[in-house]
Amino acid sequence: MIWETTRLALRSIRRNILRSFLTLLGIVIGVAAVIAMITIGSGTTQRVRDDISKLGSNLLVVRAARPDRAGSTSFTLSPLDDRDLAALRRGVEDAKAVSAAAQRSVRVVYGAQNTAADVTGTDSDYFTARDWNIALGRPFNESEVRGGTPVCVIGQTVRALFFGGGDPDGEQIRVGRLSCRVIGVLEPKGTSGFGQDQDNVVMMPLTAFQRRVAGNDRIDSLFVAAADGVATSDVQAEIETVMRETRRIAPGAEDNFEVRDMTQVADAMASATTTMTGMLGAVAGVSLLVGGIGIMNIMLVSVTERTREIGIRLAIGAHERDILVQFLVEATVLSLLGGLIGIAIGLGLAGLASSLLSIPFAPSAAVILLAVGFSALIGMVFGFFPALRGARLDPIDALRHE
């Protein structure tokens, strides 16, 4: 019986193929938008999470900051220095690694080639703290850091520009006015979520950087990697205690530094993406609503056009329920068809977007099933009123209908 009705519905849709197609557009566009949005959105979220995990997921970053209270007495920044580094190394027990870094964009030259790279002066713990491995060669050691030896480790972009696929070990490159020897190459990290090339970098011992590149003894950031199995929030509390002690901040006074937990940053970015996806999804939902009203409209037209047919069916013994089911199935099949076309288009769009934006293509079976179910539901909900109207017709009036 239900198969009969479905066949009947398909036949009736085919008879008015253009009208059916136009009716479907609303549903098609709505479902396509939802599918594309959610697929692209979850691809982006995945991408952001990957980026953050590249950054080191149990990483805490300490930076100098003004107390953020308005009208605060001190407007000068108290920069980080060696004492802060020493205090954190000594005082934070749950740290796997503590590292100091200073950064500047500097022109880097090799032979006839030159580029502006992000040059970081740091220590040997940096690679541990940021969970960043050496692909080729070795990192600088503690004695090189202490002695300020002009050696450097370069990122993949710099390597590709200067040396192509070759081994740069022992080559001399010029960083600003300092000539320094390449001892290693970093693993690739790719582009960050903000579109920054994380491989266009040169790393060198902090002392060498401070004295001969930056010309000051400033430290920009302190990186603390939490020990395995320790919550970053606990480590954050330890850092804050140590920093307040060493900087002699009176109880009740504002911090003149800030500690950022990268997992929080990751969560914040992921939730921002989710919010975006949700908002776009809501817009798509409106389109589905409009599509549903379109279906209701066309079903009302269909019921009116086929009033006589309904009269015949009622006269020869169809029950109200039979007529109701007939039109309900027709609306549902129509809307389901729109949903399926929409899913195909949505996935196509998402696939295109993911290859253009180089984000992962992340179609979700659950979302697709939901879209199928939802479009069927739209057909049922918006088809119900027209179907009921058809079913409630008086057979005598319906038979008289021209």
Place this chain on the structure above:
Amino acid sequence: MTAGPLITFENVWKTYGRGEAAVHALAGVNLAIGGGEFVAIMGPSGSGKSTSMNIIGCLDTPSSGRHGFMGVDAGQLDRGARATLRNRYIGFVFQGYNLLPRTTAAENVELPLIYRGVAARERRALAMQALAEVGLAGREHHTPAELSGGQQQRVAIARAIVTRPTLLVADEPTGNLDTARSHEIMELMTRLNEENGLTVVMVTHEADIAAYARRTVSFLDGRVASDSAALEVA
């Protein structure tokens, strides 16, 4: 089946509108039709013949009075029960054929069986048989547009009898047909009445068509004006 007449009207009234504007389509009709009869209902337009036809066919209910069908007070039944009654015991033939367009003869004939829940294979066999009975074997896959008026009315008759009903209700069955075709249809209906014992109630305004029936009931102003063979109403 219950003893007594198949169809009874006891003081049946059908009123449209209310108060001053009330129109009595039927004004106290008493009628009894037995099983196996062939009755023609005649009368000018507005005489109440169509209204009584709709009530006999269980498409409509009286405003007051009793419409008995197979011993049941059909006027008191709800829509669903009347639909079942129509599906099981009544076949309809209309002036305008009322076949589903763009649907083959066989599919049209199968329609009432679908609402009975008959399986597809059996449905097809019964439809073929009914079409053969009305002389349309070989035309099963023609759509109404590919058939003449007389053939379309034969399809409609096949659709009416495929359920093996007790009662055939025909509303001006020859109204759209030429004389030769009209007589063919009437001969077919007479044969169904005589050979199968099918009760036929037919509305017509043509005397030569009414002549096929064995009994003629004439309506005027919502009342029975004459009845060629009135049965005793209990």
